Amino acid sequence: MGAQKIPRSCGIHDGTFHADEVTACALLIIFNLIDQDKIKRTRSPEILSTCEYVCDVGGVYDPDHKLFDHHQVEYQGPLSSAGMILLYLKNKNILSQEEYNQFNNNLVIGVDDHDNGVDPQLPGISTYSHIMANFTPIHHDASEKENEEAFFKALEFAKGHLQRMWDRYNYNRSCREIVAQAMQEKKVVLMFDKAIPWMDAFFALGGTSHPAKFVIMPSGKHWKLRGIPPTIEDKMDVRMALPKEWAGLLDEELKRKSGIAGAIFCHKGRFISVWETREDALKALEYTLKGC
Structure with a gap:
């Protein structure tokens, strides 16, 4: 038997963080699928096996089992964990096609491209992904505690940004x-x-x-x-x-x-x-x- 899953939990990798897993977690929180206090930052297979969702770690992309990693050779698509979670929300009918397009075209495509190294690096242009990167500790030898604290600060920013996007979209729809x-x-x-x-x-x-x-x-x-x-x-x-x-x-x-x-x-x-x-x-x- 597999490990018992902790409902509404999410496993992501520890160490430094990137816009894609921060955004993936923010989307899961905003659409009420995980709890923030159940986010586990680890690479331990044993701990990850207890998480209901696993994003950006684990080496498997399998939406049916709520596994959303894009780093393994077997996955050759354009998505990062952010795009994988957004697509999951659409496929589960949590988001309509139009709502999916709104998030994708206005933010997530850029996050995916940045994480996969295919976005244009234009002088003078600071993207959402650059802002997320600026939340990471300045010193490369930062402790895990420092990385943990920085991650949750970045997550608060991401949640606020995504929630405002969602609220603005819904207001526009109401008009x-x-x-x-x-x-x-x-x-x-x-x-x-x-x-x-x-x-x-x-x-x-x-x-x-x-x-x-x-x-x-x-x-x-x-x-x-x-x-x-x-x-x-x-x-x-x-x-x-x-x-x-x-x-x-x-x-x-x-x-x-x-x-x-x-x-x-x-x-x-x-x-x-x-x-x-x-x-x-x-x-x-x-x-x-x-x-x-």
Whole structure:
């Protein structure tokens, strides 16, 4: 008989740590599959055999038995333990395909690539994996106690980052129906009565072929008129720019140029402008459309 498993436990290797197993543990905690106080940092086969999950150690990739190592010759795939755990969550229907893509495309692919040595090392770019590495003790001869303490500090950071990603994704999803309703009118502008994250939902709902060119919504105490990008991949461009003569103007100068009393600001890139009231933003839209 095999060793009796400790429910909700997870075994990972001791010594220095990396972003992949920290992230794997954070995902398992956030989705309520393990307890943080049951994480065992060891390479002892006897101790690992008692863990319900084993990540980044053990030499076996076998999701059916909750074993997630990628270092052995037999595994030639692109995943690290982070990607293996994320895929496990999808295959167990804990995450939908869309939810899996959200985590994978915004974080985990980069963690996998960094751990497997295939990510581009670009000067001046500090990735999530670099930040995780900076939690490790500075001295290479650090004691196991120092490594243990550092690991759990890194884990707290990873949990917070992943939880905020998850919460933001779910909030964005909750706004999708509002965006869908605005899109139904097929107008040149999407009107929102409150500030919401609209762009991802807009393109997920077929925004690439939608006729809207602008968004009007509150911006703090004011209102903004913002151009819509042609596609989700080209966020820095807009389908129609704001008037050239408004570029970079503030307050009185923008009031004079636009003839709109509630003018506040127009970005020099001509993709966004801010106005005192909703009516001012609508006037700015009318001015812009007349000049096209």
